[in-house]
Amino acid sequence: MSEASSLKELAEAEAECRRCPLWRDATQAVPGAGRRNARLMLIGEQPGDKEDLAGEPFVGPAGAILNKAMADAGLSREEIFLTNSVKHFKHEQRGKRRLHKRPNAGEIDQCRWWLGLELRLVRPKLAVALGATAFRGVAGRPGRISDLRGRVLDDVCEVPVFVTVHPSFLLRIRDNRESAYRQFVRDLEACGRLAA
Ligand code: URA
Numbered sequence: 001m002s003e004a005s006s007l008k009e010l011a012e013a014e015a016e017c018r019r020c021p022l023w024r025d026a027t028q029a030v031p032g033a034g035r036r037n038a039r040l041m042l043i044g045e046q047p048g049d050k051e052d053l054a055g056e057p058f059v060g061p062a063g064a065i066l067n068k069a070m071a072d073a074g075l076s077r078e079e080i081f082l083t084n085s086v087k088h089f090k091h092e093q094r095g096k097r098r099l100h101k102r103p104n105a106g107e108i109d110q111c112r113w114w115l116g117l118e119l120r121l122v123r124p125k126l127a128v129a130l131g132a133t134a135f136r137g138v139a140g141r142p143g144r145i146s147d148l149r150g151r152v153l154d155d156v157c158e159v160p161v162f163v164t165v166h167p168s169f170l171l172r173i174r175d176n177r178e179s180a181y182r183q184f185v186r187d188l189e190a191c192g193r194l195a196a
Pocket residue numbers: 044045046047048051056057058059060062063084168
């Protein structure tokens with residue numbers, strides 16, 4: 001596919017993706033979801049267990065905290081395009097459980113193809129990289145979230161990019177969880193203003 005003319009066409013092409021081996025163990029590719037003319041695109045890492053089964057991004061525990069933070073920041077999920085930098089769920093089977101495995105640089109770089117098509121189709125005013133995998137997905141190079149957080153980068157892809165943490169970081173940390181959550185909400189508020 002050189003360019004997609006609709007989100008449906010793009011999702012159909014992603015469903016056939018064999019650019020890296022992750023498709024083999026996943027239930028399905030999980031395409032981005034939301035309005036084609038969204039002003040804000042939020043980019044996560046990869047689908048988790050729940051997203052792999054549902055075929056939709058951010059419907060599991062990370063999605064629940066993201067939904068809450070978006071609502072607290074005055075953002076409505078209906079107005080946002082949500083996607084991931086990697087479209088298939090990478091995991092390891094442990095008995096009945098499927099444990100998340102972080103995608104490697106090669107997998108993220110192969111999947112940039114799809115992210116680029118989504119960005120060109122939706123053309124949001126602002127893309128938000130949620131965490132280091134998302135940053136690599138948009139930028140094609142590694143970056144440290146602690147160095148990049150809160151900045152708007154104009155030179156990494158087709159549209160300006162704001163960098164913040166991944167919502168699952170808020171589920172993992174033990175100390176200062178409330179203040180980390182408030183900082184994340186402030187980041188999303190800033191994104192809402194930048195995309196207005
Ligand atoms: N984490 C992500 O990065 N994306 C999802 O869709 C779900 C969890």
